[in-house]
Amino acid sequence: MKNLRVQNIFCFLLIFLFNGCEEKIETEHNSELLIGYWINPQIVDSLVTFSKSSKLVDANYGIAFHSDGSFIERNNSGWCATPPISYSNFKGSWVKNDSLVIILVDYWGGIARYQWKIIDVGDNKLVVNKIKVEYNYDIGKLKNYTGLDGCGWIIELADESRLEPINLDLFDLQLAENKEIIFKYHQRTDLGSYCMIGKVIEIDEIIDLTKM
Structure with missing residues (x-):
């Protein structure tokens, strides 16, 4: 845990x-x-x-x-x-x-x-x-995968599994490598993965630890 x-x-x-x-x-x-x-x-x-x-x-x-x-x-x-x-x-x-x-x-x-x-x-x-x-709620770290074809910013969980958020840009969040966030999400099984490294998700809420 x-x-x-x-x-x-x-x-x-x-x-x-x-x-x-x-x-x-x-x-x-x-x-x-x-x-x-x-x-x-x-x-x-x-x-x-x-x-x-x-x-x-x-x-x-x-x-x-x-x-x-x-x-x-x-x-x-x-x-x-x-x-x-x-x-x-x-x-x-x-x-x-x-x-x-x-x-x-x-x-x-x-x-x-x-x-x-x-x-x-x-x-x-x-x-x-x-x-x-x-x-x-889950806690994860932001990872910059924009250098890979079809990828963007992803979230890495404590077990090293990765999530591909489709709506990260909708939140007032300063992106930085290894930045920790607490968030809620649901999986979008209707959408395919562009980055092919994890589950495609839609974020419901983000708690930016640097602004709390």
Whole structure:
């Protein structure tokens, strides 16, 4: 399982800048209260209540916010949710703007992005509303194949497989060799490959790490 490049992603997430002196004071205070380990999630309607802990529990779900912007989610190791469930720690990053927390984190199938609204946070309790949970992001590196006949810029994944995007030019993205991006895509099986080195895809969304 690949890990997120925590420092790069954290830099990207800093686009969620804090506005206003009062808002900054409140944000810093609440952010400090977030730091630590949170376990035993209790779900009521759309709200999730966590309890503060001194560490994550081996055989249960939990999360950890660290002061350097890194994030840990203790979650299912794989797709199967039938007991006994195996758990692993997945690395990510987080940033907070007012009451909204944005999280990018690995999971067994790729990369997930969460948007949580903080309802309440204190010394022993954290209550959040999970506004948005998105899965199936991938991380890859841009590669310049324009020197080859019929080729252009492609994306190389961590397993060294290659993707041929048909719409890369539609995104506000500065192209550079080995530049890392997080993205969503779907395969275009109706189109043939010009470069003949990988799957032809259409990109749905790109997260440019240098602009986050």
